[in-house]
Amino acid sequence: MEEKRQTNERDFGRPADQLLELRPEDLMPLPPPMDGPLPPLKGVNPARRQALETSLDGYSAIGLQKPATKEEEDALVSKFLEGLQKLLSQDDNWSFWQPLMLSLDNCTHCQTCAEACHIYEASGRQEIYRPAYRSEVLRRIIRKYLSPGGRLRAKLTGSDIDLNWGTVARLAELAYRCNLCRRCAQACPIGVDNGLVAHEIRKLFSQEMGIAPKELHELGTVQQLRAGSSTGMTPPALLDNIQFMEEDVEERTGLRFKWPVDREGADILLIHNAGEFLAWPENPEAFAIIFERAGLSYTLSSDLVGYDGVNYGVWYDDVQLARVALRHAEIAKKLRVKKIVIGECGHAHKALSVTADRIFAAEYNVPRESCLTLLDSIVSGDRLELDPSRNDFPVTLHDPCNIVRLMGIVEPQRRILRRIAPRFREMTPHGVDNYCCGGGSGFAIMQGINFPEWRGAVSGRMKMKQILDAFEGELDPSIPKYVCAPCSNCKGQIRDLLAFYNATEECNIRYGGLVELIVNAMPDLPPFIGWS
Amino acid sequence: MALAYLALAVCAIGTILRVLKYTRAPMHLRWELYPVPHEKGKSQYGGSYFEEVEWWTRPRETSLTGEIRAMLEEMLLIRSLWRHNRPQWYASLPFHAGIYLLFGFTLLLGVAAAAEALGIADNTPWFQWLQAITALVGAVGLASGTLGACALLWHRLTDARLRSSSTPIDYVNLLVVLSVFMSAGLAAITVDPTFSQLRAFLRGAMTLSPPPQLPAAIAAQIVLASAFLVYLPFSHMTHFVAKYFTYHQVRWDDAPNLNDPKMIARIQANLSRPVGWSAPHIQSSKSWAEVAREVK
Numbered sequence: 001m002e003e004k005r006q007t008n009e010r011d012f013g014r015p016a017d018q019l020l021e022l023r024p025e026d027l028m029p030l031p032p033p034m035d036g037p038l039p040p041l042k043g044v045n046p047a048r049r050q051a052l053e054t055s056l057d058g059y060s061a062i063g064l065q066k067p068a069t070k071e072e073e074d075a076l077v078s079k080f081l082e083g084l085q086k087l088l089s090q091d092d093n094w095s096f097w098q099p100l101m102l103s104l105d106n107c108t109h110c111q112t113c114a115e116a117c118h119i120y121e122a123s124g125r126q127e128i129y130r131p132a133y134r135s136e137v138l139r140r141i142i143r144k145y146l147s148p149g150g151r152l153r154a155k156l157t158g159s160d161i162d163l164n165w166g167t168v169a170r171l172a173e174l175a176y177r178c179n180l181c182r183r184c185a186q187a188c189p190i191g192v193d194n195g196l197v198a199h200e201i202r203k204l205f206s207q208e209m210g211i212a213p214k215e216l217h218e219l220g221t222v223q224q225l226r227a228g229s230s231t232g233m234t235p236p237a238l239l240d241n242i243q244f245m246e247e248d249v250e251e252r253t254g255l256r257f258k259w260p261v262d263r264e265g266a267d268i269l270l271i272h273n274a275g276e277f278l279a280w281p282e283n284p285e286a287f288a289i290i291f292e293r294a295g296l297s298y299t300l301s302s303d304l305v306g307y308d309g310v311n312y313g314v315w316y317d318d319v320q321l322a323r324v325a326l327r328h329a330e331i332a333k334k335l336r337v338k339k340i341v342i343g344e345c346g347h348a349h350k351a352l353s354v355t356a357d358r359i360f361a362a363e364y365n366v367p368r369e370s371c372l373t374l375l376d377s378i379v380s381g382d383r384l385e386l387d388p389s390r391n392d393f394p395v396t397l398h399d400p401c402n403i404v405r406l407m408g409i410v411e412p413q414r415r416i417l418r419r420i421a422p423r424f425r426e427m428t429p430h431g432v433d434n435y436c437c438g439g440g441s442g443f444a445i446m447q448g449i450n451f452p453e454w455r456g457a458v459s460g461r462m463k464m465k466q467i468l469d470a471f472e473g474e475l476d477p478s479i480p481k482y483v484c485a486p487c488s489n490c491k492g493q494i495r496d497l498l499a500f501y502n503a504t505e506e507c508n509i510r511y512g513g514l515v516e517l518i519v520n521a522m523p524d525l526p527p528f529i530g531w532s
Numbered sequence: 533m534a535l536a537y538l539a540l541a542v543c544a545i546g547t548i549l550r551v552l553k554y555t556r557a558p559m560h561l562r563w564e565l566y567p568v569p570h571e572k573g574k575s576q577y578g579g580s581y582f583e584e585v586e587w588w589t590r591p592r593e594t595s596l597t598g599e600i601r602a603m604l605e606e607m608l609l610i611r612s613l614w615r616h617n618r619p620q621w622y623a624s625l626p627f628h629a630g631i632y633l634l635f636g637f638t639l640l641l642g643v644a645a646a647a648e649a650l651g652i653a654d655n656t657p658w659f660q661w662l663q664a665i666t667a668l669v670g671a672v673g674l675a676s677g678t679l680g681a682c683a684l685l686w687h688r689l690t691d692a693r694l695r696s697s698s699t700p701i702d703y704v705n706l707l708v709v710l711s712v713f714m715s716a717g718l719a720a721i722t723v724d725p726t727f728s729q730l731r732a733f734l735r736g737a738m739t740l741s742p743p744p745q746l747p748a749a750i751a752a753q754i755v756l757a758s759a760f761l762v763y764l765p766f767s768h769m770t771h772f773v774a775k776y777f778t779y780h781q782v783r784w785d786d787a788p789n790l791n792d793p794k795m796i797a798r799i800q801a802n803l804s805r806p807v808g809w810s811a812p813h814i815q816s817s818k819s820w821a822e823v824a825r826e827v828k
Contacts, residue, residue, distance in 0.1 A: 008696045008697060009697070082810075083809075086808055086809060089808070090557065090558055091805055091806070091808065092807075092808040092809060094558035094559075094560070094802050094805055095560060095561045095802075096560050096561060096563070097557055097558060097560060098554060098557035098558070098560045098777070098781065098782070099560055099563055099778075099782045101553070101554070101557070102554065102774050102777055102778045102782065103778075105550075105768065105770065105774060106768050106770060106771040106774040106775075106778070107768060108702070108705075108768055108769075108771060109694070109697055109698055109699065109702050110613075110617065110620050110624075110694075111617075111693055111694055111697060112612070112613060112616050112617035112620065114693065115616055115617055116616060125693070127693075127696065127697075130693075130697065132697065133697070136697070157699060157700050157701055158699060158700045159699045159700070159701070182565055185565055185783070186565055187612060187615070187616035187617070188612065189606070189610055189612040189613045189616075189617075189624075190771045190774065190775055190778060191774075191775060191777075191778025191779050191782065191783055192778065193563075193565075193778075193782070196563065206811060207809035207811050207814060208809055208810060208811055209811060210811040210812045210813065217813075222813065222828075225827045226827060318561075319807065319809065319813070319814050319820075319823060319824070320813070322820065322823075322824040323823075323824050323825075323826070323827065326824050326825065339586065353582065354562045354564070355561050355562060355563070356561070357561075357562050357788060357789045358559060358560075358561050358562055358789055358795070358798075358799055358802075359561070359799065359802075359803065359820075359824070360789060360799070361796060361799055361800055361803070361821075362791045362796055365789060365791055367586070367588045369585070369586065369587070370582060373582065373583055373584065373585050373587075374585060376585075377585045404566070404578070405565065405566055405578070406564070406565065406566070407566070407580060407582050408564075408566035408567070408568065408571065408574070408578055408579050408580025408581075408582055408583065408786075409579070409580065409582050409583055410566075410574075410577055410578050410579045410583070411574075411577065411579055411583055412583055431577060431578055432566045432567055432577075432578030
């Protein structure tokens with residue numbers, strides 16, 4: 001692809017209406033039948049441009065309002081610098097200080113990370129989306145404003161950058177032009193992690209300035225801790241939903257059984273992403289059918305937070321991460337379960353199993369397990385009667401970054417698919433080398449302002465390409481195709497992508513989880529996956 | 533000679549301080565990245581112990597061989613660059629190989645100088661072999677390093693994206709290293725093809741004897757090498773040290789919390805730190821353990 005240069009790090013603090021104007025013709029081409037240009041991108045309308053900070057690329061992920069006065073701007077810039085100092089302090093940022101310093105100190109600017117980034121590639125190699133661009137801006141601000149003699153050194157070394165409200169606002173937005181998939185970190189020969197730097201910038205804005213996308217904070221972790229779920233679903237609403245799903249299972253399959261809720265002493269506490277109950281009830285229904293048939297001793301929780309495995313804190317705020325994770329552990333302890341099993345939700349996997357692992361003192365350290373390993377043991381252990389011919393349609397697998405590259409759970413889901421889906425094929429690349437769906441790190445739920453357009457056109461474009469490539473030769477709409485995405489956020493993003501590119505209508509590509517395919521393979525039940 | 537002593541001391545102290553900076557860091561939250569090469573039987577495809585049902589009840593199987601192999605591949609062959617940035621690898625490999633070989637050359641030269649100082653060298657066959665090997669390692673190292681540095685410089689100047697994102701310091705770093713290679717090469721070609729004068733300098737440095745009278749080319753080489761040693765720990769070229777930490781203490785650090793008393797103590801130490809952040813949903817001088825129980 002032809003190299004383009006729109007701007008570099010020096011331009012970041014300079015006044016400009018917009019650093020980048022995205023044009024459809026610049027984007028990475030897609031294979032047929034999506035090889036035509038996208039319609040013109042809408043970007044931001046003039047009224048919103050007046051009120052919102054969109055000077056990065058015309059899109060707003062966090063809905064940042066423009067300050068009313070210069071004094072307000074200056075106060076925010078000071079606050080940003082205070083936060084930056086805390087980010088660099090071992091006491092304030094013990095949680096990621098060492099990896100952050102390693103990444104800030106040692107980049108050699110070889111740009112190997114750029115080749116690995118789906119956003120950079122799909123955007124047509126726009127400079128501001130280079131993974132190292134964001135880190136370098138931060139590095140230069142630190143050097144100039146927080147190091148002795150920094151201003152002079154910045155002038156002498158040609159790495160000057162102005163810190164003003166425009167810089168701060170652009171940096172806040174730029175932290176949300178990265179899916180935190182860490183494919184770039186995997187490629188870096190030194191181990192510099194530009195995904196982590198984006199994560200840390202998000203933290204600075206949230207933990208010091210109270211700036212975060214509404215969907216992640218107010219409607220996310222705050223609502224989850226207060227109301228019980230980031231969906232707003234309260235415990236009574238959950239119980240209503242469960243009753244509805246029990247009836248739905250009976251209607252669809254003829255099976256009638258009671259779902260266990262708050263059963264103390266069960267072996268397993270199963271925690272779903274609560275979004276499943278509302279958007280894809282067939283997913284928890286399929287889990288219920290499988291667990292019931294496998295004879296597992298398990299329970300759901302109706303406690304606040306206990307029925308929603310999401311933990312958006314893992315993307316933007318360590319305090320919120322700790323609060324949600326601790327609540328999950330407390331509920332498991334209260335129910336006296338032997339382990340927590342996490343449903344098909346990638347970031348819930350990583351937050352509870354990996355990231356929060358080192359905040360659990362002994363009394364809260366309840367073992368956590370992925371549903372994928374448990375499902376693999378059920379399917380591979382022949383505990384269910386399954387007929388793969390029931391899934392005789394093309395199936396491909398999306399690897400959720402949080403479960404695969406960031407946790408190393410690669411084979412269990414494949415063993416299941418090889419067993420139950422005779423026309424399963426891999427995407428290229430796949431496994432730990434996969435590309436993010438483009439909805440990672442909260443993007444999939446960020447529906448405000450004009451961000452979904454950017455998500456569809458840019459961050460999800462590589463995944464759309466992979467899906468089309470995986471089904472090459474079978475894209476005719478007469479052939480139903482299934483993208484298996486064992487993660488709620490990925491499913492949400494793939495749903496939106498298929499709609500953005502009209503792929504369901506044009507190519508008959510559907511999406512869903514893994515458990516739906518398992519239940520669809522049960523020979524004594526009516527087909528579980530609906531194609532209409 | 534004083535300059536060389538000083539440069540070595542600054543380099544050693546600077547490097548130690550950098551190492552201490554990373555080793556004294558508090559235990560961070562887990563942030564591993566797969567594949568993790570010590571995952572026995574699984575690292576080939578990037579798998580982990582999380583793939584096992586009730587993994588916490590099973591003995592953790594790790595492979596030191598796998599980890600060592602991955603380390604060597606990365607250190608000696610820069611495997612990640614080979615996989616992800618081939619054009620850069622063609623320049624970077626000879627550059628780094630040159631550095632490694634020159635490091636080896638310096639050690640061999642030091643052994644020879646020590647042997648001379650101890651009076652056990654003379655014209656024994658093994659000493660002649662040592663000299664021959666030293667000369668070969670030095671010549672190959674210099675050629676490889678010079679070629680690699682020139683190629684890296686050329687790549688940075690001609691690749692539009694690299695040029696756009698390069699800072700003056702990136703060029704300075706390359707030029708500093710290139711000047712060391714070239715000055716050493718020039719000295720070897722013009723005045724010291726057998727490295728005997730450089731060996732004499734090292735012998736003097738080891739025995740704290742007055743330095744021999746050196747030709748200007750060798751003196752320039754020593755001054756430039758000393759300047760490089762002083763500069764090294766304060767540049768981003770410290771990645772030769774940092775890489776240990778980025779790999780072993782971040783990317784490959786998948787040690788689970790199994791209530792080991794040492795880990796629990798470190799967790800409790802972290803949780804007892806005061807929270808200094810001041811966003812409205814935090815605003816607290818309480819400890820992390822307390823703040824994590826609040827709902828704001």
